[in-house]
Amino acid sequence: MLFYVQCPLSCQAIINLSMSNYPRIMFSALGPAKYNDFLERGKSVTGHNESIFDNKEAFAELVDIIEKLRSDSGCPWDKKQTPLTFHHYILEEYHELVHAINNGDTAGITDELGDLLFLVVFVGYMYEQSGTTTLTQVMQHVIAKMRRRHPHVFGDVSVASADEVIDNWRRIKAGEENIRKRESILDGIPRSLPALSRSQKLAARAARVGFDWTRPAEVMAKVDEELQEFKDSVADGHPGKIREELGDLLFVIVNAARHLNINSEAALTESSDKFERRFRHIEKSLHASGRSLEEAELGEMDELWDEAKELEQE
16 A cells, blocks of 8 residues: 655655554654654544544554465465355345444444455455455555546536536446446346345336336336236236236336335335334234233234334324
């Protein structure tokens, strides 16, 4: 990593150094007074007691840990991992982080952010070991990308609104080499995305070139059409056709959400949370009366469900 420092023998020198040597070299180069001032200026930028240097030192220590885990004398389990074996771990930690964010769990956010960061850096280091890329190249690439796509911050472009920022972002992105090489406007949308999110992204991409309904009422008419086709397939009793028509119905409902500026994934998550919250109320109420779910009648559970709804409205 490159650092610009004010050295006694030159106006400015670029020192290529490892973070483990950074404090000692900076202290020698700047002297005690200027070194302390450097740390204080770092704190004023971050707004916390930790300085920019502290953050860099912590990141360097994280990389050091990963290097040790992957070394010949490291951990047998960590040494045998590949980027492909880490796929489900990354997804799991991502969802755990989202769960902590949604719950406002401060300790959980810190924990899960750390877990996800560890996995991302670990994968980056594995690719560094294979010669595919380096962690420095990864960071330099995203830094350059963010600077390039924010000319209103790092350049002389002026914008009047967030919508204008998005328009600029899309135009700049479209001109980038890896985007220009795409054969389809739908390229770059991962199949591994959650189905609702992928559906909404695919439809949104197609809408950019006019392949879309013109207003929400048209989408709602399509929802009615697909719902009837689904009902007909259920009546016919052909499993394959039922599955197909259900997929079509879900896809058009996602498009209805898009036209109403609703994130379908978030909407379904909120409904799932609501169901979980109300069902837990049923469990808790039955447990308080010394009974189990298996012992309760459906009518009783329905009453407790309605009770949970009323409690939410208070």
